[in-house]
Amino acid sequence: xxxxxxxxxxxxRYPFLLVDRVIEFEENKKIVCIKNxxxxxxxFTGHFPNAPVFPxxxxxxxxxxxxxxxxxxxxxxxxxxxxxxYLAGTDKTKFKRSVVPGDQIRLEVEIxxxxxxxxxxxxxxxxxxxxxxxxxxxxxxxxxx
Numbered sequence: 438x439x440x441x442x443x444x445x446x447x448x449x450r451y452p453f454l455l456v457d458r459v460i461e462f463e464e465n466k467k468i469v470c471i472k473n474x475x476x477x478x479x480x481f482t483g484h485f486p487n488a489p490v491f492p493x494x495x496x497x498x499x500x501x502x503x504x505x506x507x508x509x510x511x512x513x514x515x516x517x518x519x520x521x522x523y524l525a526g527t528d529k530t531k532f533k534r535s536v537v538p539g540d541q542i543r544l545e546v547e548i549x550x551x552x553x554x555x556x557x558x559x560x561x562x563x564x565x566x567x568x569x570x571x572x573x574x575x576x577x578x579x580x581x582x
Contacts, residue, residue, distance in 0.1 A: 446509040452479050455499035467547040468507040472499045476538035491536035496570045500560035503544040504576050508556045519582045526575035540564045554578045
């Protein structure tokens with residue numbers, strides 16, 4: 438799934454769309470996405486100018502966005518159906534190493550519990566085969582419009 442199709446599931450746009458590609462999807466089970474980290478992203482002007490580091494909170498947000506795509510696709514919905522998924526909580530979030538420009542983050546999200554209006558998932562972010570972040574995510578569905 439390329440970025441054009443991703444935008445059918447996520448309301449985010451530049452500079453806050455943090456999923457570049459979906460490379461694997463299993464309905465009601467898991468999703469694997471890619472986020473390419475480049476030096477021309479706006480956060481690097483201030484985080485940090487002489488030693489750029491991709492903010493950890495943005496790694497968690499990228500995992501949350503991957504979770505949103507997983508929830509939408511598992512429910513066979515798009516944004517056009519009048520729903521949105523919000524990040525409602527994180528638990529046990531840990532960061533193992535820094536992510537820097539030039540890295541490619543592999544976002545892996547597995548459903549732990551999918552209910553009518555919310556989902557609990559396990560998210561892990563990797564650069565190469567190194568774990569950089571893990572988190573338990575709760576996403577809540579809300580009707581909009």
